[in-house]
Amino acid sequence: MNLSNRSDILSGIFSNPHPVSYFSSTHAKQLSDFSKKHPILTKIVTIIVKIFKLLIGLIIPPLGIYWLCQLVCSLALFPRSSMLYSVLKTCFKKYRLEQEIQDYFVKNLDPSFKDPAVSESKRITIQQDHLTIDTLAIHFSTARPKRWLLISLGSGDFLEDMIGLKDSLFLSWKELAKLLGANILIYNYPGVKSSTGKLNLENLATAHNLCAKYLQDKIQGPGANEIITYGYSLGGVVQSAALQKNPFTNSETSWVAVKDRAPHSLPAAANSFFGPIGKLIAVLARWKMDAEKNSRELPCPEILVYSADRFRPSEVGDDTALLPEFTLAHAIKRTPFARSKKFIGEVNLLHSSPLKHPTIQKLAEAILESLSRKN
Numbered sequence: 001m002n003l004s005n006r007s008d009i010l011s012g013i014f015s016n017p018h019p020v021s022y023f024s025s026t027h028a029k030q031l032s033d034f035s036k037k038h039p040i041l042t043k044i045v046t047i048i049v050k051i052f053k054l055l056i057g058l059i060i061p062p063l064g065i066y067w068l069c070q071l072v073c074s075l076a077l078f079p080r081s082s083m084l085y086s087v088l089k090t091c092f093k094k095y096r097l098e099q100e101i102q103d104y105f106v107k108n109l110d111p112s113f114k115d116p117a118v119s120e121s122k123r124i125t126i127q128q129d130h131l132t133i134d135t136l137a138i139h140f141s142t143a144r145p146k147r148w149l150l151i152s153l154g155s156g157d158f159l160e161d162m163i164g165l166k167d168s169l170f171l172s173w174k175e176l177a178k179l180l181g182a183n184i185l186i187y188n189y190p191g192v193k194s195s196t197g198k199l200n201l202e203n204l205a206t207a208h209n210l211c212a213k214y215l216q217d218k219i220q221g222p223g224a225n226e227i228i229t230y231g232y233s234l235g236g237v238v239q240s241a242a243l244q245k246n247p248f249t250n251s252e253t254s255w256v257a258v259k260d261r262a263p264h265s266l267p268a269a270a271n272s273f274f275g276p277i278g279k280l281i282a283v284l285a286r287w288k289m290d291a292e293k294n295s296r297e298l299p300c301p302e303i304l305v306y307s308a309d310r311f312r313p314s315e316v317g318d319d320t321a322l323l324p325e326f327t328l329a330h331a332i333k334r335t336p337f338a339r340s341k342k343f344i345g346e347v348n349l350l351h352s353s354p355l356k357h358p359t360i361q362k363l364a365e366a367i368l369e370s371l372s373r374k375n
Helices: 003-015 026-037 039-059 061-077 082-091 094-114 169-180 201-216 234-245 266-274 276-284 291-296 328-333 336-340 357-374
Strands: 018-021 118-128 131-140 147-152 183-187 226-232 254-260 302-308 342-347
Touching: 026 039, 039 061, 061 266, 061 276, 118 201, 131 169, 131 201, 147 169, 147 201, 147 234, 169 183, 169 226, 169 357, 183 201, 201 226, 201 234, 226 234, 226 357, 234 254, 234 266, 234 291, 254 357, 266 276, 291 328, 302 328, 302 357, 328 336, 328 342, 342 357
Parallel strands: 018 118, 147 183, 147 226, 226 254, 254 302, 302 342
Antiparallel strands: 118 131, 131 183
């Protein structure tokens, strides 16, 4: 395939995503259709609602402080939200910005497309009422069609960037998928890049479960019966909250949950990233996703990946972003629930570094063992 043809195909992946929808009611679908037909009116109504909310916040200071804390949390913990994108679209010509983003996506997808093990790459948009989740499905020629690795990203990450960076975490996830014989579905959170919807705790969890619903769908999706849900960093906390919302209703599906360098809660992450003031804002905003509590109640096998201390590999070390006491692995290791979990440590593993091959092999073996017990 020549470069021109490959570029055309990649551009098509970006500009012609495969749409999937799960509307909760006919009214919700009608409202969505109306918004698409009348984008200017919808935008005006949205602005009016925001102005009204601002006035309410000024009139009732405690409520205003609460909303402000929520906004600060969303921007601080998920800085790739679309607020900046909206500002840029206002300042520059829309077509110019969209073309730059498309070129960026195509450039980054190119290395994955050239991988001979990749049989297909497909962009899929999953919509439910007010949410649209932008995803990328990567099919491997040697993978089982119904085994999927569902990846939840960390703070500041987005799929367009992850898939193309040299020595990125995504390369280690691709290696893991190949060892597992699994395909990959990776997604952007609401409000990040082309994903739309309000960035709040409810929608973060819903985004994960929408992806899981699509994977298990035998009509619109691939009909997966094995899902390895992989939460990296803050993605581990998001995944833990999502799994509390009972996505296990399909008895035909086997689940394994992997949490890689995850904090034990959102306030812990805020404390580690921004200090005590960050934790205070997270608490005031009621951003209290508690991965430790959720882990204790998880009904599927769980594997915790952590940065191991150089001198005591069984202990959690400092990965330069999360202090040991703020990590989920450290918290669970000190509870009776540790007996039902699997722990995989890598010495001197930095928070943003890809896993090394021996660690990936251990992780793949642990996942396959868990799946074999379920089947």
